[in-house]
Amino acid sequence: MAKLLIIDDERAIRSTLREILEYENYEVDDIDNGIEGLELIKKQNYDLVLCDIKMNKMDGMEVLENAQIIKPDLPFIMISGHGTVETAIEASKKGAFDFVSKPPDLNRLLITVRNALDRGNLVTETKVLKRKVSKTRHILGESDSIGRIKETIERVAPTEARVLITGANGSGKELVARWLHEKSNRSESPLIEVNCAAIPSELIESELFGHEKGSFTSAVKQRIGKFELANGGTLFLDEIGDMSLSAQAKVLRALQEHKITRVGGEKELDVNVRVLAATNKDLLKEIEDGNFRMDLYHRLNVINIHVPHLTERTEDIPVIAQQFLDEICGDYGMPVKKISEGAMNALKALPWTGNVRELHNMIERLIILSDKTITENDVIAFANPTGGTNIGAGNSAVASNGGSAVNYEKFSNFQDYKDHAEKEFIKFKLEKNNWNVSKTADDIEIQRSHLYSKIEKFGLKRAE
DSSP, X not given: OOEEEEEOSOHHHHHHHHHHHHHTTOEEEEESSHHHHHHHHHHSOOSEXXXXXXXXXXXXXXXXXXXXXXXXXXXXXXXXXXXXXXXXXXXXXXXXXXXXXXXXXXXXXXXXXXXXXXXXXXXXXXXXXXXXXOOOOOOOOOSHHHHHHHHHHHHHTTSOOOEEEEEOTTSSHHHHHHHHHHTSTTTTSOXXXXXXXXXXXXXXXXHHHOBOTTSSTTOOSOBOOHHXXXXXXXXXXXXXXXXXXXXXXXXXXXXXXXXXXXXXXXXEEEOOOEEEEEESSOHHHHHHTTSSOHHHHHHHTTEEEEEOOGGGOGGGHHHHHHHHHHHHHHHHTSOOOEEOHHHHHHHHTSOOTTHHHXXXXXXXXXXXXXXXXXXXXHIIIIIOTTTTEEEOGGGOEEEEETTEEEEGGGOSSHHHHHHHHHHHHHHHHHHHTTTOHHHHHHHHTSOHHHHHHHHHHHXXXXXX
């Protein structure tokens, strides 16, 4: 159900518009001045605002301008009893979707509202799709450490300096590498990523430098390596601390001479590549243990960017958590859930062994399993798998939730657990509403067609 806000200082107009729109099954709030209207826009998630132009305290154009700063994608329909072509043009220039004269024509008003809501939905869907296609999200956080990282990226990205990015798993090293590329002079060329830890040591050289046909048993055709694919762009060597010593020697030569030779080949190939590297290991200790070359370390470590552990910047957790709430609720097509202050403090107190990646998974879990407002109890019950758990027979972790036990060991991955939780939640709500699908869809705030799809997906049936 779309949520609308009416801002108008005439009670009769507000009452008339509210009656018309509520009859069309819209949820409607109204207020008689722009200042309080802006406060409501900050606090509530409205899908559309209908705003009078001539008002006391703050006129509609000023409300529109301020709202564009607070929520740029929120559609506005401007209303005025003194409508002129010039006023309509000015409203459009400032970002209004449309202009309606008083007294409004009922049919035109409803069509305008429907069109504005449709456009708002399209804008939201487009943003979601763009974010899914692009892996580069903003670096979230306002802490001093994140500020220094952003400043370093701005300074270093336009240069050709090699960068070594260090930090724990899930802290955001890949994101830093992506922004170094995005803000570089090579941004129009490819960013090629290699996870050195995921490639067997006997195949890493072929992966990086390519190979000629027949160079080894399974080499049935020529292969172009990552260095060649990244030519003119950026090569990101993730988890470089896990690279074999023989491959390290070849990478060192490529960095020194800007030349590579394919496995099994003799011809030297020129490559113009900027190399960024990342690791969660202490490379100086790896050098002491004989697992990493010191000369390669110094070649890579021209600029060092260390990404701190999430527990070292807990002041960033509210910003990151809210962004994840907005994104995940948008992906699921549901209203953005609220998170209480107690819940946020509980999140800040967790150990975050998986850093930002773990926080994302926990927020997704809380969205699925919690009601409209995420509470401190929800965080204790759902967010931390070790919090509120009992160790049962065979050391299987069992979480208590309303008297029903969940054996976590039966889930091989988070998607399986998420599907299970979603199925049980929908089943519970359907039974609570005596299998009234429309009422259940309204209750859990998703579209009825979406709920039918879930029922079919999970094979839910009413008990005989």
